[in-house]
Amino acid sequence: MRSIAIMKRVLKELLRDKRTLALMFVAPVIILLLMSFIFNSNSSTNVDVATVDLPTSLNSNIGSTKHVDVHKYSTKKSAKKALKDEKVDAIIQKKGNNYDLTYANTDSTKTAAVKQVFSASLTKTNVSTMKNQLVTTTTALAKLTGQTAPSASSNVSTPKIHNHYVYGDKDTGFFDKILPVLMGFFVFFFVFLISGMALLKERTSGTLDRLLATPVKRSEIVYGYMLSYGILAIVQTIIIVLTTVWLLGIEVKGNIISVIFINLILSLVALAFGILLSTFAKSEFQMMQFIPIVVIPQVFFSGIIPLDSMAHWVSDISYIIPIKYSGDAVSAIIMQGTGILSLWPDILVLLGILLVLTFLNVVGLKRYRKV
Amino acid sequence: MQTSIINLQHLVKKFGKQTVLKDVNMNVLSGEIVGLIGPSGAGKSTVIKTTLGMEVVDGGSATVFGETMPNRNLLANIGYMAQTDALYDALSGRENLAFYGQMKGLSPSELKREIKHVAQVVDLTKDLDKRVSGYSGGMMRRLSLSIALLGNPRLLILDEPTVGIDPALRRQIWAELGKIHNEGRSILITTHVMDEAELCDRVALLLDGQVMAFNQPDVLKMQYNVDSIEDVFLKAEGVQ
Numbered sequence: 161m162r163s164i165a166i167m168k169r170v171l172k173e174l175l176r177d178k179r180t181l182a183l184m185f186v187a188p189v190i191i192l193l194l195m196s197f198i199f200n201s202n203s204s205t206n207v208d209v210a211t212v213d214l215p216t217s218l219n220s221n222i223g224s225t226k227h228v229d230v231h232k233y234s235t236k237k238s239a240k241k242a243l244k245d246e247k248v249d250a251i252i253q254k255k256g257n258n259y260d261l262t263y264a265n266t267d268s269t270k271t272a273a274v275k276q277v278f279s280a281s282l283t284k285t286n287v288s289t290m291k292n293q294l295v296t297t298t299t300a301l302a303k304l305t306g307q308t309a310p311s312a313s314s315n316v317s318t319p320k321i322h323n324h325y326v327y328g329d330k331d332t333g334f335f336d337k338i339l340p341v342l343m344g345f346f347v348f349f350f351v352f353l354i355s356g357m358a359l360l361k362e363r364t365s366g367t368l369d370r371l372l373a374t375p376v377k378r379s380e381i382v383y384g385y386m387l388s389y390g391i392l393a394i395v396q397t398i399i400i401v402l403t404t405v406w407l408l409g410i411e412v413k414g415n416i417i418s419v420i421f422i423n424l425i426l427s428l429v430a431l432a433f434g435i436l437l438s439t440f441a442k443s444e445f446q447m448m449q450f451i452p453i454v455v456i457p458q459v460f461f462s463g464i465i466p467l468d469s470m471a472h473w474v475s476d477i478s479y480i481i482p483i484k485y486s487g488d489a490v491s492a493i494i495m496q497g498t499g500i501l502s503l504w505p506d507i508l509v510l511l512g513i514l515l516v517l518t519f520l521n522v523v524g525l526k527r528y529r530k531v
Numbered sequence: 532m533q534t535s536i537i538n539l540q541h542l543v544k545k546f547g548k549q550t551v552l553k554d555v556n557m558n559v560l561s562g563e564i565v566g567l568i569g570p571s572g573a574g575k576s577t578v579i580k581t582t583l584g585m586e587v588v589d590g591g592s593a594t595v596f597g598e599t600m601p602n603r604n605l606l607a608n609i610g611y612m613a614q615t616d617a618l619y620d621a622l623s624g625r626e627n628l629a630f631y632g633q634m635k636g637l638s639p640s641e642l643k644r645e646i647k648h649v650a651q652v653v654d655l656t657k658d659l660d661k662r663v664s665g666y667s668g669g670m671m672r673r674l675s676l677s678i679a680l681l682g683n684p685r686l687l688i689l690d691e692p693t694v695g696i697d698p699a700l701r702r703q704i705w706a707e708l709g710k711i712h713n714e715g716r717s718i719l720i721t722t723h724v725m726d727e728a729e730l731c732d733r734v735a736l737l738l739d740g741q742v743m744a745f746n747q748p749d750v751l752k753m754q755y756n757v758d759s760i761e762d763v764f765l766k767a768e769g770v771q
């Protein structure tokens with residue numbers, strides 16, 4: 161019951177602190193909006209496509225699309241060199257009946273644009289080929305009445321398209337990867353900082369001592385904080401999800417409740433971190449000094465930067481980074497529509513971290529009261 | 532013989548290498564006001580924190596109501612006023628009282644009655660719904676005292692309750708402490724204001740980590756052959 165009273169008090173204090181509220185709820189929306197401007201302006205950039213052995217009609221169809229320039233190369237080798245020199249963004253090569261597409265993929269919007277343009281042009285070309293054949297067939301039919309017409313479709317069997325990526329894979333996308341991590345980052349950063357500051361203030365103002373001079377249990381204090389910041393994280397996640405869905409038009413394939421659930425656990429981890437570190441800080445300034453140590457590495461190891469390129473011992477650090485797990489889980493939910501139950505490994509790790517930190521906090525409060 | 536509400540025996544407390552309390556012996560009897568005086572930094576707050584069980588002793592023992600501290604459940608019977616005001620300034624006076632009352636384990640009906648009562652005692656009834664951030668220093672001090680009074684605790688432990696407040700208010704607070712005294716409840720109060728010491732039943736002089744003298748104010752004055760507690764204090768300091 162005391163936990164509920166502590167939760168209510170913490171929430172009341174937060175609701176009356178307009179600046180902190182704005183920081184938690186408005187800042188993420190503004191940052192996401194800014195990013196969406198960058199994201200959207202990208203989609204109108206020109207793409208350069210290298211083509212090798214393409215039929216003339218397909219070539220001109222691709223070239224006639226807005227914002228697309230076609231460069232013809234006679235060999236794959238010269239095209240690849242152009243790709244490497246960043247003269248072109250993708251190579252389209254015809255191999256027999258099939259097509260080989262190679263993307264630089266450093267900018268996922270360009271990759272998406274090439275894919276879309278290619279398939280549209282291919283359809284267009286096929287339709288006109290079919291038209292021609294139809295005309296031929298009809299003329300032939302008129303000449304040789306009574307004979308069976310050759311099947312038109314056998315000539316235009318659907319070509320296979322093979323995609324290759326120089327950097328990353330088909331899932332590499334700026335927003336694809338960054339959004340789940342960013343979501344987690346907002347939750348983690350604000351909850352970490354604000355809860356850490358709040359507990360620090362309780363200590364310096366003497367309210368913590370006074371609180372501990374009542375029969376309250378140490379665990380009740382920790383749980384009270386968890387409840388209040390959990391609620392805050394839920395509201396924040398809802399706002400961020402709604403922003404991404406409505407303003408940025410990003411489709412959330414899976415269940416939004418699952419996204420909220422993952423971020424809720426993450427916020428509790430952040431809270432536990434904040435409380436733990438606030439015991440080591442003497443002032444708010446010292447609390448700020450923990451940001452480069454605790455928060456920044458979270459971004460680096462969260463999966464925004466591909467970890468396979470790092471030395472093993474460096475990439476192993478990512479196993480203890482909470483945002484990595486939440487980011488993996490949330491991106492699976494958003495991109496692939498994965499159900500919450502199949503994400504149990506990520507959830508289990510997060511809960512494990514949470515359990516350890518919570519325990520440390522309950523014990524850590526012993527510094528201020530021995531029972 | 533009266534029962535000891537607080538009994539401190541051979542308390543030793545160290546912070547790192549610094550030994551703050553060397554050998555503190557004192558007790559508070561039932562229905563008694565005991566003043567703990569000493570210069571700032573003498574360790575008065577430390578004595579109080581070990582009594583409450585917030586600090587663990589390095590030697591000796593602290594018992595309250597006959598039980599060895601630390602003991603969490605006993606805290607429900609102790610009204611503690613810290614040296615700092617320790618208030619949530621985003622909350623109103625009433626919300627502060629309600630919160631600490633809930634922490635003490637008061638039921639909702641008790642809470643309502645108690646808040647009304649203690650607010651009257653410290654004369655804050657009409658300011659109860661203002662935010663603490665808008666309170667004056669004196670109002671904060673009174674609110675802090677009223678929190679200690681919540682739930683009619685049998686023992687009050689007050690750490691410098693009258694520091695930084697005007698004489699009228701100080702007199703008011705002492706009048707209140709007098710009432711509590713008359714009800715037979717016990718009070719341990721620290722102060723470095725010497726004339727307040729005259730108002731206590733017994734005074735303990737804390738100097739150099741030890742209780743140098745512990746007796747009724749009049750007896751102390753006689754022992755040291757001076758006519759104020761302030762002089763007792765100066766003399767005791769000079770002796771060592």
Ligand SMILES: Nc1ncnc2c1ncn2[C@@H]1O[C@H](COP(=O)(O)OP(=O)(O)O)[C@@H](O)[C@H]1O
Nearest residue numbers: 546547551569570571572573574575576577578
């Ligand atoms: N938590 C602590 N850690 C280290 N030193 C402390 C701590 N609390 C008090 N002290 C030291 O103990 C001494 C006595 O402090 P305190 O009990 O607050 O004195 P008083 O209340 O009489 O002014 C001071 O020198 C202070 O620096």
Ligand SMILES: [Mg+2]
Nearest residue numbers: 575576577614
């Ligand atoms: Mg003190």
